[in-house]
Amino acid sequence: MQETGLETNQQKKWEMPDTYVILFAVLLMAAAATYIVPAGAFEREIVDQVERVIPGTYAGTEGNPTGFMDLFLALQKGMVQSGGLIFLVLFAGGAFEVVERSGAIKGGILRAVTKTQGKEFWLIAIVSILFALGGAVGAVANSVIPFVAIGLIITRALKLDALVAVSITFGATFAGFNVGFLNPYTVGIAQSIADIPLFSGMALRLIAFAVIVGATILYTWRYAKKVLADPSKSLVGVSIETSSLDDNLESPFTARHKLILSFVGFSLLFFIFATIQFKWTIDHMAAFFIIIGLISGIIAGMNYNQVALTFLEGCQKLVYGALIIGVARAILIVMENASILDTFVHALSIPLEGFPPILATIGMFVSNAILNFLVPSGSGQAMISMPILAPLADMIGITRQVAVQAYQFGDGFTNSIFPTSGPLMASLAVAGVPWIKWAKWMMPLFLIWCVIAVIMLSIGVLINWGPV
Template sequence: MEKEKRKGKIGIPDAYVILFIILALMAVLTYIIPAGEFQREEVDGVTVVVPDGYEQIANTPASVIDVFLAIQEGMISSAPLIFLVLIIGGSFAVIESTGAIDAMILKTIEKTKNKEILLISIVMILFSIFGTLGIIVNAVIAFIPIGIILARSMKLDAVVGVSIIYLGAYAGFNTAFLDPLTTGTAQTIAQLPLFSGIGYRVIIYIVVLVTTILYVAWYVKKLKKDPMKGVLGATPFPKIEERDELNQEVKVTGTHKLVLAWLVLGIATYVFGVFKFEWSLNEMAAIFLIIAVGTAIIAKLTPNRLVLEFFEGAKGLIYGAMIIGMARSIVVVLEKGNILDTIVHGMASVMEPFTSVSGAIVMFIANLLFNVLVSSGSGQAVIVMPIMTPLADLMEIPRQVAVQAYKMGDGFTNVITPTSGILMANLAIAGISWTKWVRFVFPLLIIWTILGIIFLVIGVLMNWGPM
């Protein structure tokens, strides 16, 4: 009888099931929404849309075979990110095998004993700094296991483990005042000096970060009072693996210090490369391969042991890495159905009658919603900024405000959108269902949105210029 009951119970849909349902719905929309496209031109090496160049074209609705082809094409187009995730996972497994990660975390916990909030704040601040530079948002998935280890050591839950890494990084990425791919691209299209307006953006970053830390701290205190009040209830860590257990016997050795120094040097080299040589995902993957090989040399691991540890780490992230391609398939259907530009054109038509303050708010909300369809920051910039820039001029909204409306719209809803491969991969690794995560994070999203509106209104009123 019990077996029969279990069989009849559907349960919470898997992340892949949720994404496939969205994919199917988007395919249906290609039959409903008229196809159209903007003319495009290349400006300073960036292909952007011509604001007044929209025209309707013949409908190209998605067939059943197109839906399944989109999955394959999504995987192919996301290959650099998918393999980056696998390489980072493998590299971290090599580092973990030396005991350096365990030693660092145990030492940190020892130094911050009974000061969980302080430890959480330090980690979130660190990842938020990476987020402002735009160097960690795609690779954040590799650090989730560390967050889970930290959360377990503090007897909290997997939601906290994901939050201190993921929300920390995105608290910085929401403004990303030094990110060349999102803020830099948007400002280039808006014809603003690169990284101008940084003073006000730093203020926005600090307020958003402090608010996020306070929100996570509130949740931690609630868990401490009653673990059953957490969104995961009686199963605080749905995916428990042996490798997630801290080795309490590990002490910090000279080898551990060298391994951690090598990791920091590798990441610092990548940051330098981003700004000096415009490095991207492929270079990041190469750096992490170098980190893995260097770690093996420092820790005197045999070549066979290096390969074994690397592939064990990569294997654990296959589910999460592949989901990035699944999320991308949704955008593939929208693009092949030629309805993305129609959606953008509709957004522009809605925004045009507004002026000044109300127009800035509508711009922000439109970007929040559009980000659910296109979760790529730079991808969203090249689609919406050529439309929003002339609209901002018409509505007497400073262009810096238009850039910030795009940036916060792009950043905020990343924490709930199921089309974000990074979010879905993080949740899959932690074993948290999307519905439970949304239940936890949605109040924070509302707080962020209110803060965003306030900052945009201030930006309009003070006529926020390039600076």
């Protein structure tokens, strides 16, 4: 019997709209709002070389509704105005691709694994810390997916289950990503938009990193101990396949690999120094990633064609995430051209003004967490939320540094539990773990993270956490 077109259509399943589709829909709503929302603006002043909103100065202005061609011009202008950030993301992807292709990252992880055989806790802790550091500096985020397979080999050898494999790879990566103390894609972009020094506020972020990663390791180990003592306690079942770490984790860790990782580590430390001493910016960091990729390729023994092609492949992998920045910027261009962005800031500040600064900060954190369901891109979300959060922070009396971290926590935490997170769903697919099982396992840890975030943000408000 031949299937009719109607039956075919009925069998089609609804799909979650792509991030670009969602952002274009938001762009259309922003354009429609220019005909409805009254235009207005705050007066601004320069304080410590940063332009800040003056509370209580909002006043109506002449509007400029968005025309049909203006809508698409905003997309083009968004790409142009975000050029520095877009190329930062692309060049960082290129540099990290060269480092990863050299085998240095895999070799370093597997060397740590072999050094801790027979010591389950230290194995889980060290592997988790390595992936967390990768997430915190932006070296491993979406690229964690293939490493989940290594986690599976480790956990099978230890007679643990696939949940632990996902936790010590994907989970640990995003535990570090949550704080992002040296992540150019999230904190770097957000601080640039907020007009505060690049990678400032490092000390408090390092403390938060240690606490969040420590909590993640202890939570994972608590579950792992139960499974080791009684495999029936596993939520997904323990594989009966036996394997040897030596048989499955053979990967060289040569002097070149050590030199590459040392070079990258020192380069990132030097960049922190340069941002403080020489006032380096996002543009400097983008250029610096070219240097990192080039020298790493030379150390790895790649010829000039291999370095170029590998760097470009890394750029290609991040084109999707990079161009989101330009699309998100187009939304702001539409609102700025029509003078309605300050109207939204003013409207948001009215209910928050009645709350203590700590509660208002928690509100920022929660709103960004909700936004991440629709825009699961750290850089894209930074472009949408920070132009609103920065002046809003001025209005409610908190520092922009606190606003940046409220955004970062809101974006980072939900990547580990929302089914709209591409890296999460891909990692679960590699491990063969159903999302429902992961959500059940992850929810208590997610709540622990949230408590830590609230405490840290509260401390940030109380100490008036500034740019240094």
